[in-house]
Amino acid sequence: MTRIDPGFASEITKYGASDFNACFNCGNCTAICGLTANDANFPRMFIRYGMLGLKEEILKSKELWLCYACGDCSETCPRQAAPGNYMAALHRYAIASYEPTGLTKLLFKNKLLFILFTSIMALVLGVFLFTLKPDHVVSRWIFKMIPYAVIHNMGLVIFTITGMSIIWGLLNMFLRLKSNKSGEAKKNSCLSSWKEVFGELATMKRYRTCDLEEDSYWKDKPAFQKPWFIHWSVMWGFIGLLAATLLDFLLKDPATTTWWPARILGTLAGLFLIYGTSMMLLYRSRKATRSYAETNIADNVFLWFLWIAGFTGFWMEISVFFTFNHPANHYILLVHTIISMELVLLFAFSKFAHAVYRPLALFYYFRENLSNN
Ligand code: SF4
Ligand code: SF4
Incomplete structure (x- = not known):
C-alpha cells in the first residue's frame, strides 16, 4: 500500500532542502544530469515524490544513491528549486531514517x-x-x-x-x-x-x-x-x-x-x-x-x-x-x-x-x- 505523508515537504527542509515546491516540472535538471537514464529519471522524479509525500518510495529507491549531489542541476533550474540540494537533503533523510535510534x-x-x-x-x-x-x-x-x-x-x-x-x-x-x-x-x-x-x-x-x-x-x-x-x-x-x-x-x-x-x-x-x-x-x-x-x-x-x-x-x-x-x-x-x-x-x-x-x-x-x- 502506498502511504502519503502530507508533512514530508516541511520535514525535508529541516534536512537542508530549499524551496523544491517551486519546481514546475520543466525537466531541465534531468536533462543536465549526466547520471540519469531512462530507468532512473532523477532528480525530477524525486521532486515529484517529495511533493506528493511519498517518503517510502524515496527510502526504497536505489536510484537515490546514484546522485553524487554535484549540484549541476541546481545551476540550471529556472525556478531556483535547488534540486541538487534537495537530493543531498534526501541522502541525509535516508541515512536518518534507516538508523534505528533516532x-x-x-x-x-x-x-x-x-x-x-x-x-x-x-x-x-x-x-x-x-x-x-x-x-x-x-x-x-x-x-x-x-x-x-x-x-x-x-x-x-x-x-x-x-x-x-x-x-x-x-x-x-x-x-x-x-x-x-x-x-x-x-x-x-x-x-x-x-x-x-x-x-x-x-x-x-x-x-x-x-x-x-x-x-x-x-x-x-x-x-x-x-x-x-x-x-x-x-x-x-x-x-x-x-x-x-x-x-x-x-x-x-x-x-x-x-x-x-x-x-x-x-x-x-x-x-x-x-x-x-x-x-x-x-x-x-x-x-x-x-x-x-x-x-x-x-x-x-x-x-x-x-x-x-x-x-x-x-x-x-x-x-x-x-x-x-x-x-x-x-x-x-x-x-x-x-x-x-x-x-x-x-x-x-x-x-x-x-x-x-x-x-x-x-x-x-x-x-x-x-x-x-
Ligand atoms: S529544473 Fe527546476 S523547475 Fe525544472 S524540473 Fe528541475 S527542479 Fe523542477
Ligand atoms: S546533483 Fe545529483 S541529480 Fe543533480 S546533476 Fe548532480 S548527480 Fe545529477
Missing part, C-alpha cells in the same frame, strides 16, 4: 544539539583516554569519581550501539531495496554486479560524467580540481588510513620504523585525505558552486574532523621522523585520537554512513543495469 534525525535537524553533542562526546573521550594511563594524575582524579569498570563498560556499550546501528541501518535499507523489485528486469550475477560497484568506487566512472556537461562549472578545470577527484581522494585517503592502522595493530609495527609498508601506505593515504578535505573546505569557503555554498553544519563539522584527523596524524608522523619531542605533541596526539574516535563513533549517525549505503544501492542498481553507464 539520534541521526536529531543531529541533522538541530544545529545546537549537534554542536553540544559532539563537544560533550569529545570531553567524554578525553576522559576515557586518560583512564588508559591509570597512574596519571588526571586518571587518579577521575577514578575517585567513576570506577574504572564503569568507564570500561560504558565504552563497550557505546561501541556496541554504534556497530549495531550501522548493521540495523543496512538491514533496514536492504529490506526496502528488496521490496522494490522492477518487474521483468533482467538480473545480472552478484559477482558481476559487485565488480561494477568496486569499479565505480575505484575509478568514479559515473561521477566523472558529472563534469562533462557543456554548462558545468568544472568542465574546463584540470582533473585534480574536479569534485570527483576530490571525493576520490577523501574516500581512498580514509580507507588507506584505516587499512594502515589495522596493519600496524595486527603486525605490531614498531612506531619508529618509517619505511615499514603499513607506514608508507598511511603516509600516502594521509596526503590524499588532507588534499581532498582541504579542497572541499576551500570550495565551501569560496562558495564555488551552489552545492558547496549551501551545506549543512553536520556535514561541515564532519569534514573538519577528517581534516583535523589527517593534519594531526601528519604532525605526529613528522615529529617521529625528525625525533621532534615538543611537549605540545602530547596534546596533538590527544586531539588526533579524540577526533579519530569521534569519527568512528559517529559513523552510523552522520553523512559518513553513505560509505556503506551507496555501495549497497549501487549493487542493486547494477543487478538490473550492468554497464548502462
Whole structure:
C-alpha cells in the first residue's frame, strides 16, 4: 500500500532542502544530469515524490544513491528549486531514517544539539583516554569519581550501539531495496554486479560524467580540481588510513620504523585525505558552486574532523621522523585520537554512513543495469 505523508515537504527542509515546491516540472535538471537514464529519471522524479509525500518510495529507491549531489542541476533550474540540494537533503533523510535510534534525525535537524553533542562526546573521550594511563594524575582524579569498570563498560556499550546501528541501518535499507523489485528486469550475477560497484568506487566512472556537461562549472578545470577527484581522494585517503592502522595493530609495527609498508601506505593515504578535505573546505569557503555554498553544519563539522584527523596524524608522523619531542605533541596526539574516535563513533549517525549505503544501492542498481553507464 502506498502511504502519503502530507508533512514530508516541511520535514525535508529541516534536512537542508530549499524551496523544491517551486519546481514546475520543466525537466531541465534531468536533462543536465549526466547520471540519469531512462530507468532512473532523477532528480525530477524525486521532486515529484517529495511533493506528493511519498517518503517510502524515496527510502526504497536505489536510484537515490546514484546522485553524487554535484549540484549541476541546481545551476540550471529556472525556478531556483535547488534540486541538487534537495537530493543531498534526501541522502541525509535516508541515512536518518534507516538508523534505528533516532539520534541521526536529531543531529541533522538541530544545529545546537549537534554542536553540544559532539563537544560533550569529545570531553567524554578525553576522559576515557586518560583512564588508559591509570597512574596519571588526571586518571587518579577521575577514578575517585567513576570506577574504572564503569568507564570500561560504558565504552563497550557505546561501541556496541554504534556497530549495531550501522548493521540495523543496512538491514533496514536492504529490506526496502528488496521490496522494490522492477518487474521483468533482467538480473545480472552478484559477482558481476559487485565488480561494477568496486569499479565505480575505484575509478568514479559515473561521477566523472558529472563534469562533462557543456554548462558545468568544472568542465574546463584540470582533473585534480574536479569534485570527483576530490571525493576520490577523501574516500581512498580514509580507507588507506584505516587499512594502515589495522596493519600496524595486527603486525605490531614498531612506531619508529618509517619505511615499514603499513607506514608508507598511511603516509600516502594521509596526503590524499588532507588534499581532498582541504579542497572541499576551500570550495565551501569560496562558495564555488551552489552545492558547496549551501551545506549543512553536520556535514561541515564532519569534514573538519577528517581534516583535523589527517593534519594531526601528519604532525605526529613528522615529529617521529625528525625525533621532534615538543611537549605540545602530547596534546596533538590527544586531539588526533579524540577526533579519530569521534569519527568512528559517529559513523552510523552522520553523512559518513553513505560509505556503506551507496555501495549497497549501487549493487542493486547494477543487478538490473550492468554497464548502462
Ligand atoms: S529544473 Fe527546476 S523547475 Fe525544472 S524540473 Fe528541475 S527542479 Fe523542477
Ligand atoms: S546533483 Fe548532480 S548527480 Fe545529483 S541529480 Fe543533480 S546533476 Fe545529477
